[in-house]
Structures are given as structure tokens and as C-alpha cells.
Amino acid sequence: MDADVLCASVHYDSGMDNAITQAFPGVMAIPFSAHPGIEQTLSMLFNEAAETQSGRQVMLDRLCDVLLIQIVRHAIEKKLVVRGVLAGLAHPRLGRVLVELLEAPGQPWTLDSMASRMHQSRNAFARQFRDVIGNTPTAFLTQMRITLAQRLLRKGKPVALVAEDVGYGSQPAFSRAFMRELGISPSAWVSENKPQR
DSSP, X not given: OOOOOOOOOOOOSSSSOOHHHHHSOSOOXXXXXXXXXXXXXXXXXXXXXXXXXXXXXXXXXXXXXHHHHHHHHHHHHTTOOSSSHHHHHHSTTHHHHHHHHHHOTTSOOOHHHHHHHTTXXXXXXXXXXXXXXXXXXXXXXXXXXHHXXXXXXXXXXXXXXXXXXXXXXXXXXXXXXXXXXXXSOHXXXXXXXXXXX
């Protein structure tokens, strides 16, 4: 039996492990019959890879983005993950809160405000979040905020403004959280990572 094999490597700007990639199983086989859209995307990707037209790399990058989204959707729909962010997104109640956290980590979230979104007590929410995601709500939120901060710092935004944008009341509080997560201060991290202008 003939088989086409596609190998891909996905890189993130953040120095932290990406929460979504951590949720994937080590190996995931997706039959085309289970997700015909993936076959179409792969066909376009292979055709583009064989071409030498202008815009080839941009097309390949975008098709890889589409393919990754399709794989994430497939993993969620087929419940291929039982723990982590993908499992949380697939969860009927927790998914809504998780989407809000991922879309706006800089909001003034508290354990109470997160729990109220699910109409649960603080303890019940924190327990369910930890059981499904594998991390406490506070630790997860901190990781999302620091990941966002790294993106903003890399674009050249001043540390004080980044602290405010990612939900910290003061630059010292942001710097302490940044240091706890990455073991380096924001200013030292910026000097080691050239901003993208």
C-alpha cells in the first residue's frame, strides 16, 4: 500500500511551552475518511510545495496554519485528549470560560469571576479546572499573560505598558510574575530577544 508522509515542525515565538501543543498526544493518526477537509488541505499543500511560483512560502505557511486548525478541531471533536487545553475547550461548560481566558488574559480575572461564569463555587471550579486542564486557574492565567507579554515585548512595547495590557496593576507585580515564570526579568529578557519592528 502506498502512503504519502508529511512531516512538519511548528515553532512558537514564546519561550514557554505552548499550552495547546502540550495537550496533544505523542502520535495522532487521522484517516482522511474521518476528516475529508484535511485531505483537501494536504493536496493543496503538496501541490504548492512542488511549485516555484511567487508567494509560494506565504501560501505554504497559511496552508500549514489551516492544517493545524483542522487537526486541533479533529482532536477536540473525537475527544482524543482527556487532559489539557484541548480537553478543556471540548468540555461543555469549562470550554466557554477557557475561551474567554485565552481571548482576553489581560482582563481583571479573579477565581471568583471565573467560577461565577460556570455558576460554581470557587472550590468546585478550581478542582474541575485542575482535573481537566492539569493546572490551577491562577497558574494557567499567569502562563497566558506571560506568553502575551513576551509577544508584546518582542514588538518593542515598553515594559510598563505591557504590564498594564496583560492585567497587572503595577510594573513590579508584572516583573515578579515574569521572573517566577521565566527566571529572568522582563528588561533582561528584552535585551536577549531583539524586538520585531
